[in-house]
Structures are given as structure tokens and as C-alpha cells.
Amino acid sequence: MKKTVLSVLIASCVFAASASATTRKVPSEYPSIQMAIQDSVDGDTVLVSPGVYYETINFGGRDIVVTGTDPNDPKIVGYTIIDADGDGSAVTFENKETPAAVLTGFTITGGFGTLNTTVEGGGAFWGGGIYCFDASPTITRNIITRNYGPTEVDLMTGQGEMSYGGGIAAIYCDPIITHNIIRNNTGMIGGGMILYIGDPLVSNNIISDNSSYIGGGVILLGGTLINNTITRNDCDAGPEPGIGGNLYAIFDPQFGRSQVSGNILCDAVSGGGILWQGDMPVDLFKYNNVWNNATGNYLSMNPNTGETQYDGQNDRTGTMGNISVDPLFVNPMNRDYHLTFESPCIDAGDPQWIFDEGQIDIDGQRRVHGSRIDIGADEYLGYVKPVAVAGFDQHVLVPLETIMLDGSQSLFYDPCSVKTFRWTQVEGASVALSDPNSATVTFTPEAMGEYAFELIVADDRYASDADRVVVLVGANQPP
Secondary structure, eight states, rough: OHHHHHHHHHHHHHHHHHTTEEEEEEEOOOOOOOHHHTTTTTTTTEEOSEEEEEEEEEEETTEEEEEEEEETTTHHTTTTTEOOSSSSSSSSOOOOOOOOOOOSSSSOOOOOOOEEEETTSOEEEEEEEEEEEEEOOEEEEEEEEEBBOOOOTTTOOOOOOOOOOSSSEESSSSEEEESOOOEEESSBBBOOOOOOESOOOOEEEEEEEEEBBBBBSSEEEEEEEOOOEEEBBBOOSSSSBBSSSSEEEEEEEGGGEEEEEEEEEEESSSSSSSEEHHHHHHHHESSSSOOOOTOOOOEEEEEETTEEESSSGGGOTTTTTBSSSOOOOOOOGEEEEOTTTTOOTOOSSTTTTTTTTTTBBBSSBBBBBBBSSOOOSSSOOOOOOOBBOOOOOEEESSSSSOOEOOOOOOOOSTTOOOOOOEEEEEEEEEEOOOOTTTSSSOOOOOOSSSEEEEEEEEOOOOOOEEEEEEEEEESSSOO
């Protein structure tokens, strides 16, 4: 009985909090965003109309939503601007905010950073655009651009001002950073962002054209970097050529678990595609496309000597679904990083990735359109080439049993279009297929051994890549 009463009381409190939530409008009710925030309590919404707001804002520990009028409209986001005008970080979370503290629908610009003397053994400016310290907010559907942390430091003497995370700095926290465009930011360490110890989730963002001395796009020291497009970042902001053009990742348990999956890392202007330090577990770097990065795609650093090694044995291409090929963007010179229908990133992401209804890409479109998730922030919509599915490998104990191969689960964009199937034996003693041009075929092996077949399917426009199935006949372990 007590448990029932307590549950009712809790539900009543939640309902009361929800019912009393207030929407505070800027500028019609408040002249500045910060004034509206200061009047807010948990659960409130600060609704900001398009305009340029020359101010810095601090959530002050409030779990509130601060939003533009339409975060899903890039034009509205582009015209709803928080400009710090060089006065600290444009947006600050530093009082244990939770994921219920949401920043969405803004262009964040003009940030310089927040001085923090508690990390890295001395004073440095962190988070030009967004400064997140010991807090875990949600940062989604923003444009974070042209924030400039200081980069004038003498590497020999240490004199000068140092900055970490030109666009975003997340320190000792677990923010959710999704569906943002993070570009043209500068910081000495981490041009686009730095994730410093914690378990942040960074997904479905476009991170491009940022500059630093170390880690032009992203520096990752713990957290998950999944399905982002990270491109054209550089390490030219220092006194000499830097390293880690698109990504600098440190794999060390003391910083937390780092995972890099399903990202496009391409066209770094300098510093390489990914520089990693530590022991990178094979299963924590998978299904990425690392291509055409200046000085090398894969770089590793010896923690004892500081020596950097380029590609060669560091190259992860061909392992755990990692590829290295032109992603075939629509128009990268004009920052159009959508995939064309011939992109090798389509249906090339993690096959174990589980789709939940409501998951979306950078454009707000359904995250999985084909047979599996695409690599990068954009999910291609439209015609997709057929995908052959030859079925599961099989094991039978003795010969002379009829075996069926089933390709009926192959994917066709238009289920009513022309469908063709072509089965080919590629390994084992020759067998007769019942009908090599049908979705399902049968054969009868006369001897023990391993038999392999490939299936190619086609519609009236394109043929698929081959899919392979293996049949083991014999009293051995199944393939």
C-alpha cells in the first residue's frame, strides 16, 4: 500500500512539474537569452526568435531547453545567432547539468574560451564555442562556427596563451553531441572539439574545416565517435606542422573507453587522417572510411619516444569493415557532404547496428534506408543498387543429401522491378545446380569437402556485388 501511495505521489510531482513548465520568449518577453535563463527553473523552455544576440550564456545548473524557433530548418538556425564577440565561451555548462539541459537551433560563434586552471597542469582556455565541465547536456542541431581560441604560445618556453577545443570542449563529462555542423573553428589543441575524459556520445555531426596544431577535427580521450563526417580539417594553426588532422584518439583505460565507428575521415589538409596513441583494440575502430588524408591515413605515436609512424602496419583498411575509398560526396567543395548513389559508404556501416524507430541522420531522415546503416553522418535516400544475400553458411554430415541455397532475402530498391539471380560455384568438387538463375537453387554433393558459391543479383539498372556462401560436407566443425 505504501509503495502504491508513493508511486502516486511521485507521478503527481512529475505531472505538476510538467504542467507548471514555462516557455520564456526572447526577445518579446526578455531582452537577452541569459535573462530568460536566470528566470527559468528545471523543465522550462527558453524560446529564441531569429536575430543576433551579442552575449554569452550559462545554463547555471538548470535542466532547461534553450532553443531557436525551428532547429530543423537550417535557414532559421543560421539566423539565430549567439555571438560571444571574443568574450569567453559563447555557451557554458559547468554545474552538473544533465541530458535534460538542451541547447538546440543556434549558430554559436565568436567564442574565445574559458580559463580553466584545474586541468593539464596549468591555465588554458577551453571551449571557444561551448564549454562543458563536469556536466552532461544535450547539444543538438546547431551550427558551431568561427570560434577562435588563442594559439599564440612559444612551444619552447610555454609562454603565451593556449586553447583546447575551438568549437567544443567537454571535460570530465558525458554530453550528447548530435546532428551539429562544426566548422571553421580554431584552437591550439583540438580545432573542432576535444573530449577530455568521460563517456560522451558524438554522432551524426559534420565536422569540417577546423584548424589546430594538434587534432584539427576531434581529439578523443574517452567516449564514442559514431557516424560522423569528419573532413578537410588541418593542423596548420601552430608554429610548425602539427599532427592529427581529422582525429587524434588516445586509447588508454585511465581516460575511459574510446570507440570510433562508422565515420568518414577524409581529405585532411594536413596532419593525417587519424593519429592514435596507445593500444587501439581492433573492435573499437570499425566500419570507418579513412581516405585521402595529407601525410597519411593512419598514424600512430610511440608514447615512449614520441616517434610518429605513417600507414604501413598501422593501416586498418580491410579489417573490421574499415575501407579507404573516395566517399563520393555530392559537392564537397561547396560543403555538400551528402552521398551520391554510387558512394561506397552506402550500406557499408556496422551490420550489428540496431535500428530503433526515430533514429535519424544529419538531415532528420530515417537513419537506415537500405540493408544496413551507411558510413558517415548522411544516410543516402533514393535508388540503391541491389544487394545480394546468399544466405547462411551450412554444414551437413554426409554427402548425397540435397542442399538448398536461398537468395530470396536479397535487397531490391523496387520490389516490382526486374530481378535477376546468378549463382556460380567458386570452390569445391563440381556440382550441378538445379537452376543457377533462380532465387533458390539445390544441389547434391557426391563427396565430402567444402563447397563455395557466389550470388550476384541485378535489377534493370545495376548488378550487385557478389555475396558468398559456404557449405561444408563432413564430420567437422561448421564453417
